[in-house]
Every structure is written in C-alpha cells, then in structure tokens.
Amino acid sequence: MIRNTDHMLDISSHDVLLVGGGAAGLRAAIAVAETNPNLSVAVVSKVYPMRSHTVSAEGGAAGVVRPDDSLDEHAYDTISGGDWLPDQDAVEVFVQEAPQELMRLEHWGCPWNRERDGRVAVRPFGGMKKERTWFAADKTGFHLLHTLFQTSLKYNAVTRYDEFYATKLLADDGQIQGVVAIELASGKIQAISAKAVIVCTGGCGRVFPFTTNAAIKTGDGMALAYRAGAPLKDMEFIQYHPTGLPFTGILITEAARAEGGYLLNRDGYRYLQDYNLGKPHPGPVLRSMELGPRDRLSQAFVKEHEKGRTIEGPYGAVVHLDLRHLGEKKINAKLPFVRELCLKYENLDPIKELIPVRPVVHYVMGGIHTDRDGATPLKGLYSAGEAACVSINGANRLGSNSLTECLVFGARAGRVVAEFASVQRAPGRHLLAQAVDEETRLQDQFLHKAGGRERISNIREEMQRTMEQSAGIYRSCESLQKAAEKLRELQDRFQDVSLDDHSHAFNTELIAALELGSMLDVAESIIHSALHREESRGAHQRTDFPARNDQNFLAHSLATRTADGLPGVSYLPVTITRWPPAERVYGK
Amino acid sequence: MAEQITLEITRYSPERDKTPSVASFDVPLRKEWVVLDALNYIKDKVDGSLSFRWSCRMGVCGSCGMTVNGEPKLTCATFLTDYAPGPVLVEPLRNFPVMRDLIVEITDFLAKLAKVKPWIIRKKEMPVSEGEYLQTPDQLDAYRQFSMCINCLLCYAACPVYGLDPLFAGPAALALAQRYNMDSRDEGKNERMDILSQHDGIWGCTFVGECTQVCPKHVDPAGAIQQYKLTAAQEWVKSLILPWGGK
Numbered sequence: 143m144i145r146n147t148d149h150m151l152d153i154s155s156h157d158v159l160l161v162g163g164g165a166a167g168l169r170a171a172i173a174v175a176e177t178n179p180n181l182s183v184a185v186v187s188k189v190y191p192m193r194s195h196t197v198s199a200e201g202g203a204a205g206v207v208r209p210d211d212s213l214d215e216h217a218y219d220t221i222s223g224g225d226w227l228p229d230q231d232a233v234e235v236f237v238q239e240a241p242q243e244l245m246r247l248e249h250w251g252c253p254w255n256r257e258r259d260g261r262v263a264v265r266p267f268g269g270m271k272k273e274r275t276w277f278a279a280d281k282t283g284f285h286l287l288h289t290l291f292q293t294s295l296k297y298n299a300v301t302r303y304d305e306f307y308a309t310k311l312l313a314d315d316g317q318i319q320g321v322v323a324i325e326l327a328s329g330k331i332q333a334i335s336a337k338a339v340i341v342c343t344g345g346c347g348r349v350f351p352f353t354t355n356a357a358i359k360t361g362d363g364m365a366l367a368y369r370a371g372a373p374l375k376d377m378e379f380i381q382y383h384p385t386g387l388p389f390t391g392i393l394i395t396e397a398a399r400a401e402g403g404y405l406l407n408r409d410g411y412r413y414l415q416d417y418n419l420g421k422p423h424p425g426p427v428l429r430s431m432e433l434g435p436r437d438r439l440s441q442a443f444v445k446e447h448e449k450g451r452t453i454e455g456p457y458g459a460v461v462h463l464d465l466r467h468l469g470e471k472k473i474n475a476k477l478p479f480v481r482e483l484c485l486k487y488e489n490l491d492p493i494k495e496l497i498p499v500r501p502v503v504h505y506v507m508g509g510i511h512t513d514r515d516g517a518t519p520l521k522g523l524y525s526a527g528e529a530a531c532v533s534i535n536g537a538n539r540l541g542s543n544s545l546t547e548c549l550v551f552g553a554r555a556g557r558v559v560a561e562f563a564s565v566q567r568a569p570g571r572h573l574l575a576q577a578v579d580e581e582t583r584l585q586d587q588f589l590h591k592a593g594g595r596e597r598i599s600n601i602r603e604e605m606q607r608t609m610e611q612s613a614g615i616y617r618s619c620e621s622l623q624k625a626a627e628k629l630r631e632l633q634d635r636f637q638d639v640s641l642d643d644h645s646h647a648f649n650t651e652l653i654a655a656l657e658l659g660s661m662l663d664v665a666e667s668i669i670h671s672a673l674h675r676e677e678s679r680g681a682h683q684r685t686d687f688p689a690r691n692d693q694n695f696l697a698h699s700l701a702t703r704t705a706d707g708l709p710g711v712s713y714l715p716v717t718i719t720r721w722p723p724a725e726r727v728y729g730k
Numbered sequence: 731m732a733e734q735i736t737l738e739i740t741r742y743s744p745e746r747d748k749t750p751s752v753a754s755f756d757v758p759l760r761k762e763w764v765v766l767d768a769l770n771y772i773k774d775k776v777d778g779s780l781s782f783r784w785s786c787r788m789g790v791c792g793s794c795g796m797t798v799n800g801e802p803k804l805t806c807a808t809f810l811t812d813y814a815p816g817p818v819l820v821e822p823l824r825n826f827p828v829m830r831d832l833i834v835e836i837t838d839f840l841a842k843l844a845k846v847k848p849w850i851i852r853k854k855e856m857p858v859s860e861g862e863y864l865q866t867p868d869q870l871d872a873y874r875q876f877s878m879c880i881n882c883l884l885c886y887a888a889c890p891v892y893g894l895d896p897l898f899a900g901p902a903a904l905a906l907a908q909r910y911n912m913d914s915r916d917e918g919k920n921e922r923m924d925i926l927s928q929h930d931g932i933w934g935c936t937f938v939g940e941c942t943q944v945c946p947k948h949v950d951p952a953g954a955i956q957q958y959k960l961t962a963a964q965e966w967v968k969s970l971i972l973p974w975g976g977k
Contacts, residue, residue, distance in 0.1 A: 189783075190840070192881055193791045248862045251850040251913060253870060253877050260864030284790055285877065292848040292906070304840075327829060356785040389762050392788045483788060486807055599774035643779035647744050648830035651778040 151581065152332045153574045156301065157181040157563040158556075159320055159336035161308050161363055163191030165283070165548035166527025166555075167342035168290040169243075170516075173556025175297040178564050184334055185294075186303040186323055188358060188653070192291045195344050195356045196548065199283020200395035200479060202275035203545035205240035207264060211272040213237045220543060221721050223269040223435050224507075224536020225680035226696065227376070230719040232514050232532045236543075236550050243549035244276050252289040253278050255476075265476070266400045267542045269435040269728075271428050275542040280395050280479040286545055303334065307653050308362070310580050311339060311370045311523070312573045318370065318522035319569035322580040326653065329646025331584065333577035337566040338522045338559045341367055342552065345506045345528040348657075349665045351606035353503040354386055354393040363529040365660035367510045368667065372518045373700035374709075375531040377664070378672035379507035379681045381539055382615050384439035386502025388457035390487050394480055394499055396541040399432035401476050404464040405439070406496070407451040413461070417442040420729020430729040437538040437681040438728065440501040444615050453498070460498035469493070501615060505544065507535040507681065508671070511700055511714075516555025522566075524559055526551040533698060536716075537680020587637075588652055594640025598654050601632050601639065605658075605665055608632075613672055618685045622673040629666050633707070636662055667701040667709045674711040675699060692723050735759040735810055736817040737768055739780065742828055750828065759814060765805040766794050769820070769832075782832040789946060792880035795887065796832050797821040802884035802944050823887040839883055842899050845925060846907035851918025869914040876909035876954055878947045885941035885951050891934050898934040899926065901941035901951030908954035911961075919961075927962045935959075 158174045160167045163185045174183050185191065206216050216237040221228050248254055248262060255263040255277050267275040278285035294300055305326040312320040312335060320335035343363025347355025368374050384405070385394040399405070402425055407413040412422045412431065419438060420430035427433065443461060446452055452459040465473060465480070470493045473481055477492075484492050509531035516524040516532075527548040534547060612625035636659060643651040677691035678684050696716050701709035734756045742750035755776060757768040766784055773780045782805075784794040789807045796805050799819050810818065826834035856863065885901035886892050892900045899907075907926060911919045926932055935955045942952040 189785060189791075189793065190836075190881075193785055193793050195786070195791075197791045197880075198786050198788060242858050245858045245862060249850070249855065249858060249915075251910065251915065253874055254862075256865055256867050256870055258867065260862075260866045260869070262862050281790070281878075284880070288877070288879075288881075292843075293850075295844045296847070296849050304837075327835075356791060357787065358785045390787065479790075486789065597774075598778065641779075642777055643781075645743055645745050645779070648781045648833050649779075650781045651773070654773075654778075 151574060151577050152330070153571060153577065154332070154334050155568060156184040156334065156336045158559050159184045159186060159334060159339045160342055161186050161321060161339060161366070162194070162342035162344060162527070162529065163187035163302070164194030164196040164342060164344055164527065165286055165290060165545060166552035167191070167340070168294050169549050169552030170340050170342060170526055170556035170559070171300050172290070172294055172297060173553045174560045175299045177557050177560035179299060181299060181560055181563055183300045184303060184336060185300060186306045186308055186321060186334060188305065188307045188326070188362070190304045191302065192288055194287060195359055196283045196287040196545070198354070198356060198393070199286070199545055200280045200393060201267060201397040201400070202265060202277035202282045202542045203244055203286065204267065204270065204274050204540070204542040205244040205276060205546055206237065206274050207241055207262065207276070208273060211274050215271055216240070216274060218721060219270050220534060220540055221536070222726050223540040224538055225690065225726060226723040227536030227679060227698070227716060228534050229532065229717040230721055231717050233534050234719065235514050236534045236547065239550045240546045243546065243553060247286060247289060247549065250289050250293045253285050255279065265397060266426055266428055266433060267540070268396045268399065268433050269429060269540040270542070275400070277397065280397050280477050283545060307656065308366060309584065309656060310576070311366050312569070312576050313370060314569060314573060316521060318520055319573060322577045326648055329649055331577055331581040333574050335569040335573050337563040337568065338524060340516065340555050340559055341510060341523070341525040341529050342527045343529045346661065346664045347503050347506070349605065349661045349668070350503040350609050351603070352386070352391050352610065354383060354391050355503070360657035360661050361664035362657060362660045363525070364510055365663045367518065367523060367525065368663055368703050370520060370523065371703065372520050372523060373511045373702045374667045375508055375511040375698050375700055376533055376671070377506065377508035377667045377701055378675050378699060379537050380503060380613065380668065381436055381505040381507060381681050382440035382501040383436055383504035384443060384501050385463055385499040387483070387488055388455050388460055388498055388500055391502045392483055392487055393502070393504065394463060394483070394497060398463060398465055398477055398480050400426060401472060402426050402468050403432060405432055406462040406464050407446055408453045409451065413446050413451065414439065414442055417445065418729065434728045435538055435540065440615050441683060443501050455498055458500060460500045462496040463499045464496055465492045466494060505539055507531065507533070507537065507539055514554065515558040516551055517558065524555045526555040537682060588641055588655055589644055591640070594638050596635050596639045598639060598651070598658055601636055602658050602661070605629065605632055605662060609665055609668070613668055616683045616685050617672055619673065622669055625669045626666070626673060629662065629669060633662055670709045670711055671699040671701050696723060733759040735814060737772070738817050738819045739832070740821045741831055743830060754817070759810055761811050763810045765798055765803070765808045765810060765818065765820060768810055769805065781830045790880055792882035795823050795882045795884050797824055797887065802887040804882060804884070804946050807946060823883060825887050825889065825893045836883060838896065839881070839886060839900065839903065842903040843906065846899065846903050847918060847922055847925070848906045848910055850910065850913065850916050851921060852915070853917055863915040865914050872914070873909050873912035876905045876912065876949060879905055879949045880947055882946065884944045884946065888940040888944040890938055890940065891936060895934055901955065904932060904958065905949050905951040905954040908958055923962060923965060926958065932958050932962060
C-alpha cells in the first residue's frame with residue numbers, strides 16, 4: 143500500500159477486483175482463486191456480502207437433472223420465455239453448465255431439498271415444461287448466498303472490502319484497472335487497483351416505487367460501467383412479478399403456484415384461463431395457467447383490472463392467491479417462508495385465508511453488455527449476474543433461471559479473468575491521481591457544498607413515480623417522452639442536492655445521494671431504450687405498437703452514454719442457432 | 731392531523747460527540763409501519779444525517795438489528811403499533827462498539843465465524859461429475875435449523891457471556907459450526923472441536939438461553955451449544971481411555 147502524502151489517500155493493489163459480493167460476485171471470486179491460487183482477489187461490497195440481495199431469492203435455481211428432461215428443453219423454455227430475444231449460443235452454454243454449477247453448490251454444502259432416496263429434489267416452475275428447479279425450501283437464495291459466503295472464507299487469496307462503496311472505475315488508456323471507493327466506516331476515499339474488474343452488483347429495481355428489490359438495488363454497477371463507456375443492453379425489459387404483497391412489495395414466490403396455488407379474481411374465478419394460458423385443472427400443469435411466464439401473468443392482471451374484476455385494497459388493486467387447498471403440511475414443508483411472511487406482514491394465515499397480491503417490479507432483464515465470458519467492450523471490465531446482460535433472459539426471464547445465471551456466468555467470468563490477469567502487467571501508481579480527483583468531486587458536489595436546495599428523497603420519489611407511470615407493464619410513446627423530459631429535469635435538480643450530513647464516519651446520506659445519481663442514469667437508459675423499441679415483446683408492451691416486429695427488432699438495444707449525458711440507442715442482432723423465432727404458446 | 735408516535739433514538743457521531751445522546755422524533759403512527767419505516771421517514775423527511783443499516787425489509791438479510799425498548803429486534807419485523815402510545819426507544823445493538831448512531835461494529839463476529847471453519851470439510855472430495863452426496867430428508871433435518879441463521883447478531887446482543895467475555899465465540903458462530911458438524915456430507919468435526927473446546931469456545935456458555943429466545947429465525951443456538959458440549963465431553967473421556975484418543 144502506498145500513501146499519497148498530499149491527500150492522505152491510499153492505493154491498494156490486487157490482481158482481480160469484484161464489485162459486489164452476492165451470488166455472482168462470490169462465485170466469480172472463488173473461480174478466480176481456484177483457477178490461479180497465486181492471484182490476489184478483492185471483493186468490494188457496499189454491504190457485508192451475506193446481506194446481498196441474493197439472500198431474498200426464494201423459489202429455486204433451474205438446472206436439468208431428471209432423466210425425462212433435456213438440455214434442449216431447458217433451452218427452448220428459456221428462449222421462448224424470453225420471446226426469442228435471448229442469444230441462443232449463450233443459452234446453450236447456460237443450460238449445459240447449469241447442472242454442474244448447482245451440483246458444485248451441493249458439494250459446498252447447500253441444503254437442497256431431497257427426495258427420500260437422498261437425491262436432490264426438483265420442483266416445477268413458471269414457463270418451464272419439465273421439473274428442473276432445485277430448491278432449499280422457499281429460501282433458496284438465502285441458502286445459496288450463505289453457502290457461497292461461508293465457503294469463500296476458506297480462500298486466503300480473497301480479501302474483502304466490506305462496506306466500501308465504489309464511486310468510479312479507474313481507467314488507464316481505455317483499460318479498466320480498479321475502482322475508487324469510499325470506506326463507509328471512516329468516509330475515507332481509497333483507490334483499489336487491479337488488472338481486471340468484474341461488476342456483480344445486481345439489479346436496479348429501486349428506480350421504481352413498488353419493488354421486491356432490497357434498498358441496496360440501485361444499479362450502481364450498471365452506472366459505473368455506463369459512465370466508463372460500456373453500453374447497457376436491453377434495459378427496457380423490466381420484469382413485473384405477478385405476486386407481490388401490497389404496500390411492502392414483499393415477494394410471494396412463484397413456487398406457491400408451482401406447488402398448486404391459484405390466482406383468483408374478485409369472483410373467485412381463475413381468470414388466467416381468459417388470457418390464452420390454457421384451461422384450469424385442479425393440480426399445477428407445466429407451462430399453463432398459473433405456471434405461465436411472469437410477463438403474461440402480470441399483463442393479464444392489468445387487463446383483468448380494466449374489466450373491473452380485481453379487488454380494491456388500501457394500496458391499489460389486488461387479486462387473490464389461494465393456497466388453502468394445499469393444506470398445512472405441504473405449506474409448512476415447501477412454503478414455510480411464504481407462511482412466515484404472510485403472518486408477519488399481512489397478519490393472515492395462508493392455510494386458511496386468501497393472500498392479496500399484485501404485480502411488482504422484480505428484475506431487470508437488461509444490464510451491462512457482455513459476451514458469454516462476461517467480457518464487456520471495455521478492456522479489463524467484466525460483469526455477471528443481474529448487473530450483466532449476456533443475454534439469456536431476453537425480453538422476459540423465467541423464474542429460477544437467475545440464481546443459476548449468477549453461478550454459471552459468475553464462474554465463467556472468474557475463470558476467464560483469472561487467465562487474463564495472469565498475463566497482464568500490474569497497473570501503475572499514477573492511478574492515484576484519479577482518486578484525488580474523485581475525492582475533490584465528492585467534496586465539491588456533496589460534502590462541502592453550501593446552499594443546495596433539493597432533498598434526496600424528493601428527487602427519488604419523483605423519479606420512481608415517473609418510472610411507474612411511464613415504464614410500467616404497458617408503455618406508450620407519449621408517456622415515455624414525458625418521462626424522458628422529467629428525468630432530464632431531475633438530473634438538473636440533482637446537481638442542486640443538499641445534504642444534512644457533512645461528516646465522514648458512516649455518512650449514509652452521502653451514499654444515498656450517490657445511489658440516486660446511479661439510479662437517474664439507469665432510469666434514463668431504461669426510458670430511452672423503451673422509447674426506441676417500437677414493438678411489443680415480452681415484458682416490453684407498447685400500446686402504440688402492440689405486435690412483435692422481428693423484422694426491425696429481433697435485436698438487442700445498446701444504450702451508450704453520449705457527450706451530453708443522454709443515452710444513444712443502437713442495435714445488435716440476436717444470435718439464433720437452432721430455434722427460429724416463433725409464436726409463444728402456453729397452455730397447450 | 732394523523733396520530734403520531736415518538737421515537738427516542740440514540741445519536742452518536744465519532745467526529746463530534748464524546749458520548750452518545752438521545753434525540754426525539756415524532757412520526758406518523760401507521761398500522762402497517764415497522765420501526766424501520768419510521769427511521770426511513772425521519773431520514774427522508776426530517777434529518778438526513780440519521781444513520782442505520784437496512785436492506786431487504788423482509789427479515790432475511792440480517793442488516794437492521796437494533797435495540798427496541800430494551801430488546802434486540804429486527805426493526806423491519808417490529809411493528810410500531812406494538813409500542814403505542816410510545817415512546818419507542820431505539821438504540822444500537824448491545825455488546826458491540828458503536829460506530830455511528832444505530833450502527834455497530836461487527837467485524838469481531840466475522841472473524842469468529844471464519845475461525846470455526848463454516849464450510850464442508852472432507853478427507854477426499856468427490857468430483858462434481860459424479861453427482862450429489864446423497865442426503866436423506868432426515869439427515870437434512872438434523873442440521874437444517876442451524877443453517878437458518880441470518881447473522882443478524884441479535885443473539886450476541888442478548889448473550890450475557892459475550893457481554894462480559896469478548897473472547898467467547900458466541901451463539902451464531904457456534905450454531906453455524908454445529909450446522910456443519912451435523913451435516914452428513916461433512917468430515918470436519920474434529921478440526922472444529924479442537925478450535926472450539928478451547929477457552930473461548932463452548933465452555934464459556936452458561937446456558938442462559940437468551941440467544942435462543944431472541945433469535946428471529948428459531949435457530950436455537952443454545953441447543954446447538956449444549957449438543958456440542960455433550961459431544962466434546964464424550965470426546966474428552968474417549969481421549970483419556972482409548973489409545974490415540976479414539977481418533
């Protein structure tokens with residue numbers, strides 16, 4: 143570690159640096175350590191890694207394991223589920239490596255549910271034609287994250303920077319070589335250099351007001367990459383999960399429907415049968431009704447609401463999720479967390495009562511543009527997990543593909559980066575100058591600024607309202623244009639933001655300001671990408687362009703930051719290997 | 731005017747204050763609000779300098795543990811109305827150094843967790859390509875409860891032994907050690923036993939049981955520690971009467 147005596151700034155050096163310590167980041171860190179044990183790995187995370195949002199994932203992780211299943215079927219479900227926007231070469235890699243990654247977690251101690259003979263159990267899931275979702279009750283993400291975190295503790299090569307917030311990527315002649323980060327405990331600015339950086343910071347659900355996403359999901363990594371010049375891909379595709387609890391937005395896992403739960407309208411009628419999703423049967427039918435894909439179920443909710451057949455609740459319209467017929471034993475065995483959450487936050491018992499639910503922002507299919515190895519167009523910059531867009535999710539992600547995606551592409555990025563870092567020269571110490579500049583910026587813009595008039599929470603709330611009104615389940619040119627103007631106004635007002643807190647130790651208000659800055663950039667990329675895509679596909683439904691248009695838009699959008707700060711949108715063709723575009727058929 | 735409730739919150743800034751003080755804030759009393767919602771209301775609308783940790787707001791990330799009216803609680807799962815008419819006293823978790831306002835220093839726990847080797851230890855690792863280690867539902871049940879620990883550290887805040895003897899490994903780290911000891915895939919029990927049967931291991935626990943009472947996930951660390959003591963005592967007896975300590 144060297145010290146710049148003028149500014150008292152530190153620089154520490156590693157071979158590989160992870161930003162984010164959730165499933166993708168920890169899997170990547172372990173992959174680096176196992177590929178080349180001589181490399182030094184840094185994990186920079188704004189929370190202790192076991193607090194990462196992976197912890198909230200409930201239902202499970204998909205990977206072909208049963209003899210009656212096949213990789214091709216998993217690929218087909220994923221591609222059709224994504225409305226033919228996934229890159230098929232990436233999907234093939236994904237389904238092929240999924241089972242071994244889940245098995246590796248088994249070997250590391252993940253408490254997967256089991257069959258009576260001791261083999262790993264699988265459950266059905268939405269949009270999947272076969273049972274292939276591995277699960278640890280309905281706390282799969284929690285167990286997966288803690289297994290990875292606890293396993294990571296045995297690798298001495300991994301150095302953690304817990305509660306460090308990365309504010310900027312260090313770049314040298316176009317090559318990414320580390321980050322500038324704030325140590326939350328002290329408020330100290332530090333440069334952490336590395337031969338390569340992997341961004342695994344997850345999604346950005348907090349740009350919307352009603353979301354399952356934890357407070358930390360503010361798109362920081364996406365903004366870091368975007369500001370450094372990397373494109374954000376397919377950002378217009380935002381997933382609404384059909385079953386969130388009103389007010390809190392707490393997720394009721396799709397596993398509740400996979401185990402046999404019904405969605406009912408105000409008349410107690412299984413309304414999904416009216417939306418081309420098949421006919422109702424007493425038990426769950428794969429790729430049908432309640433086990434249709436999330437985009438179609440959330441859209442059906444809006445239509446049902448327009449028909450006046452939803453139920454008015456204190457926090458907006460709801461429908462009912464009915465688990466009563468599953469019985470106490472099954473609910474306690476397979477869905478204990480669902481019961482716990484309903485009892486705690488809705489004061490109701492799903493064994494005896496209906497659960498009020500409504501669609502809730504859950505996931506962003508888009509992210510930092512990467513190839514199958516996690517590489518971005520910027521040398522030295524990689525990404526994996528929800529922060530990245532490979533793309534395997536296309537226009538709509540299937541439930542239980544995201545945890546697996548974190549593992550498969552986290553591991554791939556880790557291995558590739560280990561090779562890359564093994565042959566790169568160490569970054570120079572002159573990078574410290576960039577940290578000095580960044581410290582000056584943070585002081586001028588936030589800590590030492592006098593006379594700002596804007597409150598963080600006001601701008602944040604206006605941004606969230608704008609996003610919900612314009613980039614929700616249905617969008618139009620008019621609403622999106624209005625949102626684009628509003629976001630420009632909010633960007634201007636953000637320059638005038640004022641903090642109550644000018645201290646250094648644990649200044650969480652400064653972090654909230656920086657997170658808001660990230661969210662505003664990410665929100666603009668969403669709105670502009672949505673505005674340019676004049677078709678309806680998967681989770682992107684335009685009322686003014688209601689049909690899919692393969693001729694013009696069988697392509698990924700790439701939002702790249704331009705000189706005036708606005709995103710410029712261009713397109714990249716989708717890779718098709720064996721599954722030519724076709725209609726999405728469910729319930730047949 | 732809507733009904734209000736008063737929160738009395740510990741404030742402390744290491745740059746400004748020699749000792750912590752208490753500040754009062756009035757917030758709307760809404761039936762669906764948890765204590766964490768009230769803290770966020772204050773931070774957003776009244777005083778942006780109030781500092782605390784939080785993330786998932788659904789009781790699983792373990793970030794938002796604080797002392798509420800004297801008891802360690804997850805503030806995202808503690809409803810304001812349960813404390814009406816108030817005031818509600820919100821303090822940092824006890825038994826930890828305070829860094830700022832409601833934020834405590836927890837690196838001691840992280841170090842202790844790593845020390846108990848909370849990972850699967852095997853003499854010989856089977857290749858992943860050969861499939862899973864078989865584990866029946868009963869074998870899963872043997873350790874499942876201990877695997878539910880979210881590291882919220884309410885148990886450390888409640889533990890009278892940890893309060894007096896910071897060398898004590900503490901309830902969560904011990905429960906997680908036992909989580910691996912009881913896992914049919916693991917062969918690291920002896921390694922962990924050597925670490926844990928020292929002074930700062932299990933013998934520190936006096937079985938007061940406060941840890942189990944405050945655990946929001948029903949992990950029962952006190953039960954884990956008792957199981958462990960029993961095994962350790964048996965091992966000790968074996969080491970006296972069997973050649974090579976029975977290993």
